Amino acid sequence: MSEAPESKAERLERMNAAFALGVPHNRALGLRFRDFERGVAWFELPFDERLVGNPNTGVIHGGAITAMLDAACGAAVFLALGSFSPIATLDLRIDYLKTGAPRRAVLCRTECYKLTRHIAFARGVAYQDAEDDPVACATGTFAIQRKGKPIVGAEETLP
């Protein structure tokens, strides 16, 4: 008897269970995978009162966007590696391009654009309406420890 191949929605759910819910701070932020490809990740940071940086405007604080882009660049590296091998952020640069719209989710797309044996290079944009109209962009460098213990379980959740 053969089982039906796993749908993308099912796979997304498993990736969210491992990476979004399995990592305490990602869970606290409410971060969710929206989509993925090899080396590319799309995330959503839903609007949450607790993340507001300016109570008068209701815009999400830049720190929460930094945390999302850090996690999402890391996820893009996992998706390029095809495993949850431990990685460590070496550096991360965030440019805040414009003020976000109040009381709205922030989305992001990140990609690992170069993978070497020890180092991964990733970049991405955070946006609200469209990827070509970003509120922030990020560039990150990650050190890869290929032999280390995976940071979350469920290796098979990665494509």
Added chain:
Amino acid sequence: MTEALLESIDRAKRTGDFEGLIQQIPYFCFLGLGARVDGDGVVGCLRYSDPLIGNPVLPALHGGTIGALLESTAVLELFWQAETVVIPKTINITVAYLRSGRPVDTFARATITKHGRRIASVFATAWQDDEQRPIATASANFLVTPA
């Protein structure tokens, strides 16, 4: 900016008590951010709690939380140093992660490298037990406008 927020900034500038200001920023409460002032300026503090973890296996703090501590401490230092009440807006920040953040309280200090008429450049350092062994540093640019 409402009066309440401007008043908190002004009060923090006069007294070195940032608690009232921090209480008004939901994200600072979410993180568990605190701040005090000593002879060298503002010391930011990220009080440890389990939701700050980014790597549950080590365990280690999420890089985003350390970035937020460095950026926030830089903003508080700009408030503290400015002659009048100013509103700093982050243009960009580059964080170098030097050591993994262990699950304990983390502190940060910021130095204003250059304060121009509109742009301020700030360097910040985060540490845990020993200020001489930083776990991360950041350099950031801010657009600074009068309130």
